[in-house]
Amino acid sequence: MQKKKYLLPLIMLLIFEAVAVTLWLTKDNLFYLFNFSYIGISISLGLFLFIRKYKYARRIVQLLVGLYMLVYLGLICSENMQIEGFWYYLFTGVFEAATIHYAVAKIFGPLVFGRGWCGYACWTAMVLDFLPYKVPQRPRKKIGWIRYVAFAASLIFVSALFLAKVGNIERIMFFAFIIGNALYYGVGVALAFAFKDNRAFCKYICPITVFLKPASYFSLLRVKCDKEKCVSCGKCKKICPMDVDVTDNSRKRENGTECILCMECVKNCPKNALK
């Protein structure tokens, strides 16, 4: 029983290793072995620390993966891993870098691990989670439609570059990555303070949620409530950074596609009803 609880980090490590080895061999590129092994080890380490009840387990993974992607892949290797980078590689017909990243972390991966990306890897949230409003202080606003505008704007921007046959798009993508990130951080921090909610950017603006939300609806990995144990105290909903009603086990639970699997509800349930 003691050993069984460590199965999840082991499975996660094996999944990432399988992706790493497959891509390394099929693409004949050692980078994929390093990249996905690093991410797999970071996530498994976080899960291991979480099981050991280490308070900062999630934050450690967030920093290990987020900084690696932002600093190493983005700034040093000049890979635009933002949504514009995804459109760029998609339009050039190249299945590598951002397209692989999106396929694994944001389009198909959420069918298994929901919005784990948002809780454990995103370099935007890595910074936002340091802000003071970990628990939202105000009710959710009905302005989630902004994400679709941001999504369309990113697609139009990259399409326009291709249609206008602009030269050296790769260089533009690098600057788009720097400016895009600065914009995300600026807007994210401003919104967090304005709405007294660290995750306001994630809830209303982030264009990537257009991919993340539909797939995470079907997520294999999700927090479930044992109705026999639950005393309807409401603590889980109050503490949830994403306003999820985790006491409802149906797929249609309120804000269900917003769950970032941070496990704050699980840790804080006085009756151990969540797992």
Ligand code: SF4
């Ligand atoms: S919603 Fe967007 S900004 Fe927020 S954690 Fe997810 S990917 Fe990052």
Ligand code: SF4
């Ligand atoms: S915190 Fe636990 S007991 Fe309270 S409502 Fe949530 S699941 Fe039920």
Ligand code: SF4
């Ligand atoms: S507190 Fe629970 S329901 Fe809310 S995002 Fe975290 S894991 Fe999901």
